[in-house]
Every structure is written in structure tokens, then in C-alpha cells.
Amino acid sequence: MNFQNIFTKPENDPQNYYWFDKGFTEQELTKIYNDVDLIPFEQATIIGGESTNVDKKVRSSSIKWIPQTQEWGWLYDKLMAMAIEANDHTWGFDLIAAPEAIQYTEYYDVAGGHYTWHQDLGTGMASKRKVSITVQLSDGGEYEGGDLEIWGGGDWIRQAPRGRGNVVVFPSYMMHRVTPVTKGTRRSFVLWVGGEHYK
Numbered sequence: 001m002n003f004q005n006i007f008t009k010p011e012n013d014p015q016n017y018y019w020f021d022k023g024f025t026e027q028e029l030t031k032i033y034n035d036v037d038l039i040p041f042e043q044a045t046i047i048g049g050e051s052t053n054v055d056k057k058v059r060s061s062s063i064k065w066i067p068q069t070q071e072w073g074w075l076y077d078k079l080m081a082m083a084i085e086a087n088d089h090t091w092g093f094d095l096i097a098a099p100e101a102i103q104y105t106e107y108y109d110v111a112g113g114h115y116t117w118h119q120d121l122g123t124g125m126a127s128k129r130k131v132s133i134t135v136q137l138s139d140g141g142e143y144e145g146g147d148l149e150i151w152g153g154g155d156w157i158r159q160a161p162r163g164r165g166n167v168v169v170f171p172s173y174m175m176h177r178v179t180p181v182t183k184g185t186r187r188s189f190v191l192w193v194g195g196e197h198y199k
Contacts, residue, residue, distance in 0.1 A: 010092065014171060015152040018086035019160065023167035024078075029137060032075070032189075036104050039064040044105065047122035059115045061178075066102035066189065075102065076191070079167075083131050083193040086169035093130045093171075096195030100125060104189040107146055107181045114180040117151065120172040120192055129172040130194035139164040143184030151175040 044061040066072055080098060087093050107113025120132045140162035148160040150170055160168040
């Protein structure tokens with residue numbers, strides 16, 4: 001008996017991302033814009049932090065929380081389907097649910113909008129995140145700077161594809177950032193999928 005092969009499973013790619021070119025149609029993006037206008041803005045914070053001047057050195061943006069309601073159910077269903085496809089193709093994590101609300105974010109040039117290097121993990125609910133899904137809502141020509149960059153360690157830094165409707169999916173433990181917006185406004189939203197601790 002070859003004991004070395006007893007526990008053999010397919011290999012995954014734990015330090016890479018998956019993306020969908022134009023994952024959303026223009027009609028879907030217009031619907032999102034119109035419906036999200038009805039939700040009030042909040043000042044963005046960081047995991048475990050409050051809205052303070054210190055936080056703004058780490059993150060400068062305004063956010064809205066898109067509720068898990070019947071009205072928005074189509075969006076959650078679409079994002080979950082993308083997460084499953086990306087996960088089946090790339091990582092093979094044990095995904096169960098998306099217990100948190102979608103976070104819509106705007107980064108403004110006048111406020112030096114940015115988010116420094118960070119992971120999407122933390123204590124409490126954030127400890128159960130496994131996959132992060134980011135959807136680009138602004139056209140690449142509407143703003144300058146504001147690049148989503150993902151770091152895989154060492155010199156491995158990738159700039160996620162820009163473009164309205166593009167969807168980037170990556171493990172929540174990977175370091176990533178949004179570089180400062182120097183012109184215009186960058187609009188996007190993110191959802192975290194997991195539901196249980198890594199195992």
C-alpha cells in the first residue's frame with residue numbers, strides 16, 4: 001500500500017485571484033446605481049476600529065451597506081454564483097454562506113481616497129471570511145489612481161483588471177490595497193463569503 005497517496009487531494013492555487021471580465025451588464029450596473037442612491041452613506045472604518053483621524057491614514061472612503069433583502073436578492077445570488085465558480089476553479093475552500101451585507105464604497109480624489117495594505121480578516125464575523133469579491137462600478141477612465149493591488153508575498157504584486165463591471169475574487173487572507181485616487185471618484189462594492197472558520 002502506498003501510504004503517501006492516501007490523503008492526496010487536488011492541488012489548489014492559494015496565492016492567486018480569479019476574475020470575470022464584464023461580470024455585470026450595463027443594465028445591471030444602472031439598476032445598482034439607481035437603487036444604491038436610496039441608501040445613506042457612512043464613514044468607512046477598519047476592522048476593530050472606529051471613525052477617527054488615525055483611521056483616515058489607513059482608509060479614506062465613504063460606504064453604504066446593501067441589505068440582504070428580497071429587493072437585493074438577485075445581486076447576492078449572482079455574487080455567490082461567481083464565488084462558487086472561482087472557488088471551484090482555484091482554491092477549493094469550504095464555502096457555506098455570505099452572512100454579511102455587501103459594502104458599497106466610494107473613494108474621492110478630494111479626500112485622497114485610499115485603503116492601505118490589509119487583509120479582510122479579523123475577529124468575530126470577519127474571522128469567518130474566506131473569499132472576497134470586489135466589483136468595479138466606475139469605468140477606468142472616470143478616475144486616476146485607485147488601483148486594486150493584490151500582494152502574494154515578496155515581489156508578487158498584481159494590479160487587478162480595471163473596467164466597469166469587472167469582478168475580482170481572491171482569498172480574504174491575501175494582502176491588498178486601493179492606491180490613492182488622484183482624480184475623479186472610484187466606485188465599487190465588496191462581499192465576503194465563507195460562513196465558518198478555515199478547515
